[in-house]
Amino acid sequence: MPELPEVETQVRDLQVVVGKKILAITSDTHKAWKPNFAASQQLLGKKILSITRRAKYLIFKLSGEMVLVAHFRMTGHFLLAKSAKPLERFIRHSFQLSNGVFLQFSDIRKFATLTVCTENAYQKVCKLVELGIEPLEKSFTLAALQQAFKNKKGMLKALLLNQTIVAGIGNIYADEICFNAKLHPASRVENLTQQDFKNLHKAIQQELRKGVKNRGTTIGEYVDTRGKHGKNQLSLRAYKQHGKLCGVCGKTMQKMKISQRTTSFCAHCQQKR
DNA sequence: CGATTCCCCTGATAGC
DNA sequence: TGCTATCAGGGGAATC
Known part of the structure; x- marks a missing residue:
């Protein structure tokens, strides 16, 4: 299951899509979207400004002061695909990006969450403020x-x-x-x-x-x-x-x-x- | 308020 | 072989 090292590995790999725009989103598991699937449409046309990690949360900062926070729970992970064709059997969501890449989200057990939020609310909404120390930061003495x-x-x-x-x-x-x-x-x-x-x-x-x-x-x-x-x-x-x-x-x-x-x-x- | 339990979901595995 | 029961588990919500 994805813990800090697995999420960190994903974050590092995903840096290649920083600067790209989200052109389209498809999803067959609407329940994963918070507060609801409709909110995902607010991400269309937005540019990915940065991708970072806090604990097991993956944070996409987007233009327009929007933020997408992903949590993999048990079985979630992103895949970078060159076409819309699913790379795995359990692709639940797919993001079409402006460079032709499809960011696919695989999640067998459908536990993962994708939260759409604004820049000034995401830390509270996703309860990031309640998280403890980051164990790989210098502050972890x-x-x-x-x-x-x-x-x-x-x-x-x-x-x-x-x-x-x-x-x-x-x-x-x-x-x-x-x-x-x-x-x-x-x-x-x-x-x-x-x-x-x-x-x-x-x-x-x-x-x-x-x-x-x-x-x-x-x-x-x-x-x-x-x-x-x-x-x-x-x-x-x-x-x-x-x-x-x-x-x-x-x-x-x-x-x-x-x-x-x-x-x-x-x-x-x-x-x- | 803190601690515990339930629940979400589905593939893998065990048991018959 | 094929069916059913059990297990795995992060974290939010409900309950104790």
Whole structure:
């Protein structure tokens, strides 16, 4: 599923369409459009001024003070096509651009959203203002992480998935981060030591940077804008590894549910706090 | 107000 | 083989 590294990979690839105009939009899944499909028509004739990312949100700034905010949820991704012909089976939306490129949006489970907004309202409407720290920004220091976790209680993994604390981490990278930091995902955050926070801070940066470098994790359907798989799934050490042997100690990996999410970990290497 | 549960949706997989 | 049941999961809404 697209998390920070996957969305970042898409954003980087999509820079080739900055400066192009949106000439037409087709969609067979009107429900994805917020506030409604009719709003999509406001984007016609608009020029793409920039494409950026905040957490797992992809933000198109357009001329006329318009903004399109895309969220991939589970299975969404953009594809750059040279014609209107769908590159994949589950293309739900297609944007015809002024350079002849068709920006296609694939989304098997129809969970993704496309929000049409104005420049001065999008941060509030899409709840970007409620998001936590960007973990790959310079502002993500050890002190900033500790400040964000201050007065928080609960299981470590549940907090890592909470977008209002640290933004952009999903189920895959949360498991990888806990494994990297040698922390049990069910550890109570109020029990973490200074050394634990150091390890956690380092693990968050290492795992997300590795994900970006590998152009994302392909489990199921995620691909980049050219339809190519990421490489990060080839070096996962925890996510979906339950039942397999731990790469560090050789013991069998366990699984449990945390925050409604399947969580894999090594009970030997990852001690509970 | 915070924490938990439900829900959206459909392909893959397991079980019979 | 083919059917049904279960699972996966981000985040918003409803509920506790």
